[in-house]
Amino acid sequence: xxxxxxxxxxxxxxxxxxxxxxxxxxxxxxxxxxxxxxxxxxxxxxxxxxxxxxxxxxxxxxxxxxxxxxxxxxxxxxxxxxxxxxxxxxxxxxxxxxxxxxxxxxxxxxxxxxxxxxxxxxxxxxxxxxxxxxxxxxxxxxxxxxxxxxxxxxxxxxxxxxxxxxxxxxxx
Numbered sequence: 001x002x003x004x005x006x007x008x009x010x011x012x013x014x015x016x017x018x019x020x021x022x023x024x025x026x027x028x029x030x031x032x033x034x035x036x037x038x039x040x041x042x043x044x045x046x047x048x049x050x051x052x053x054x055x056x057x058x059x060x061x062x063x064x065x066x067x068x069x070x071x072x073x074x075x076x077x078x079x080x081x082x083x084x085x086x087x088x089x090x091x092x093x094x095x096x097x098x099x100x101x102x103x104x105x106x107x108x109x110x111x112x113x114x115x116x117x118x119x120x121x122x123x124x125x126x127x128x129x130x131x132x133x134x135x136x137x138x139x140x141x142x143x144x145x146x147x148x149x150x151x152x153x154x155x156x157x158x159x160x161x162x163x164x165x166x167x168x169x170x171x172x
Contacts, residue, residue, distance in 0.1 A: 019053035
């Protein structure tokens with residue numbers, strides 16, 4: 001799936017019975033409409049919106065996501081925001097001279113991959129950690145990266161548990 005830079009379809013938020021609703025008007029959908037094709041765009045449309053209670057995907061028919069599905073998308077958006085936060089981490093001045101770890105470089109690719117395929121996080125975090133272990137880096141960046149990777153791994157496990165519970169009624 002190609003990574004969109006912004007939500008390709010028209011969308012808006014509105015207050016419906018005290019709940020913020022994101023409505024997406026699909027413009028490119030055909031008879032084989034599949035909400036999974038909208039996932040990257042929906043995640044981008046949720047940027048900066050923190051109290052989304054419902055999502056409606058509409059075109060020739062409307063699909064209203066369940067509260068549990070919305071909660072999963074909110075968790076995914078929180079992971080994206082965490083990655084974005086890590087990518088803007090400032091280096092530690094002179095201590096980081098010669099360090100090969102640049103947060104903006106390390107995390108921007110991870111963000112794009114995650115938006116396009118959220119399941120990739122379990123594959124990408126170990127790869128990223130292996131790549132970083134072979135690079136020249138300062139101890140400051142090494143500590144930060146370890147902490148950040150642990151935070152992302154924990155959030156990924158929470159997301160996985162939510163997906164398993166919602167999709168397969170499996171707890172844990």
